[in-house]
Ligand SMILES: [Zn+2]
């Protein structure tokens with residue numbers, strides 16, 4: 618049985634359509650025995666989300682609340698088929714954890730071939746850490762080709778409990794196909810709640826059940842270990858420092 622030590626995708630009142638504060642999310646994580654959370658509010662292009670100044674000011678977050686380490690993140694919107702994000706390089710490079718996702722109320726779906734090209738470009742963006750909920754039926758793509766590229770470029774692929782298992786059967790089927798390819802090609806994943814309220818923090822039962830069914834290896838799940846997550850973040854900081862020196 619896989620246990621998660623971190624939840625790397627969640628929203629606070631800063632997203633405009635979520636209902637808890639950073640403190641409430643951290644307290645909920647503590648109760649659920651998680652060691653690390655990433656606060657990933659929606660980028661500015663999402664209706665009701667915070668302006669760029671919100672993300673510039675994330676440095677006010679304490680590094681930990683109680684026993685829980687708090688990562689400063691964003692769920693940036695993929696704005697077009699060129700994989701343009703709704704936050705600039707400077708903003709993204711200051712964050713610990715960058716999720717990039719497609720949302721139908723922000724970016725209209727195109728063809729599967731276009732989505733494939735878009736994800737191949739996104740894989741090339743060094744500022745992106747995790748590919749958010751790639752299971753959306755409206756944005757299907759060439760899973761085999763793209764998952765291999767995500768692996769080659771060190772991207773983390775998300776298994777999003779909420780998105781894959783509470784939005785219709787096809788999301789779940791797509792998620793399972795993508796996870797199976799991650800297993801086949803040794804690509805790391807993260808299993809997250811995408812909580813929009815404190816009570817959903819750490820909820821990933823359906824996702825973990827699916828991963829158990831396909832025999833997904835624990836060592837490829839980034840957030841099954843807190844040190845794995847923190848090593849990833851430290852490594853990323855180190856790379857940035859080296860790049861800027
Ligand atoms: Zn999302």
Ligand SMILES: [Zn+2]
Nearest residue numbers: 626628692811
């Ligand atoms: Zn989200």
